[in-house]
Amino acid sequence: MRKWSMFLILCMYLAILTKLILFKYIPLSEIIHHFNFTYNEYHWRSNNFVPFKTIYFYLYLADVNVSIRMENLIGNVIGFVPFGFILPFLSKNFQRLSAVAVATFCLSLTYEMLQLIFEFGSFDVDDLILNTVGGILGYLPYKITNLFYPFSKKKPADSLK
Template identity: 35%
Template sequence: MPSAKKLKGPIKMKFVIKMCCWILLILYLLVLYKYLVLDRAYYPAHRSFNLIPFDSIKQYINNKDDYNFNTWFMNLMGNFMMLMPLGVLLPVLHKRFRKFKNFIVFLIGINLTIETFQYYSGYGSLDIDDVIMNSSGGIVVYMIIKAILNIQLLNRILIKEYEIKQDV
């Protein structure tokens, strides 16, 4: 990879943005590791799983009063927010992830890897609702970013069209 000193203008800016995104991705992965492994109790003999979609989500919503706020919040909103950073970082870091199909396949693959790791390692349970919530958060951010970029592109096209008409 070339050094930033040799690059000029927009190319230098893209390089700086990508480097910042790589740093953010590494920091994000460290925080994720801390949350998923270091902050969790280790129960290698106790393995639980839920393969019924929306079962855990319904439990947390219907029985909200049975849980303290932190448990309730982390299981619903925490799971929704967990992979949100990937909705921004992956498309910036690699053009392959700018296609929705590639992004979603990778996101679900990451989810399944995390859930499988939790199940077999004893650091958590395998829950299809976690996959649903984690994926939903990543997809929402991805769609928002795509919409913003499409609006910016449309604005550029419209401004250029307007300038061309003004010149005529």
């Protein structure tokens, strides 16, 4: 029963995350019109393929409101914390930090590639970095809690039969 609940929570979380990442500037009623596969020169120049370029810009160079900086930096981390927390509850395959980090990176890469291909936003390698950090941070409370209250109870040995 707990796995089904966590699966439903994961589905709702992914639906909300998808709306916030892919469709934040596009009304849901106009999404279908956005699948046109046209690429103009401006679109390709708005992407960032240089690691830490955007992070550095927002930390040291940006002449923008502090709330915009925080939304871009901290928002990318916080948005993926629930993913790192939920995954270990769903499968034993995700009870290692490395597995959660890889899964978070792959989910983030999927969102970034969709933004690049369908022009829902711009591809930013720094989002991959920040999102993956968020997944790792989400895993930590699970791991700490699991140390004190193990979620998977070990079955007694069959030697007493």
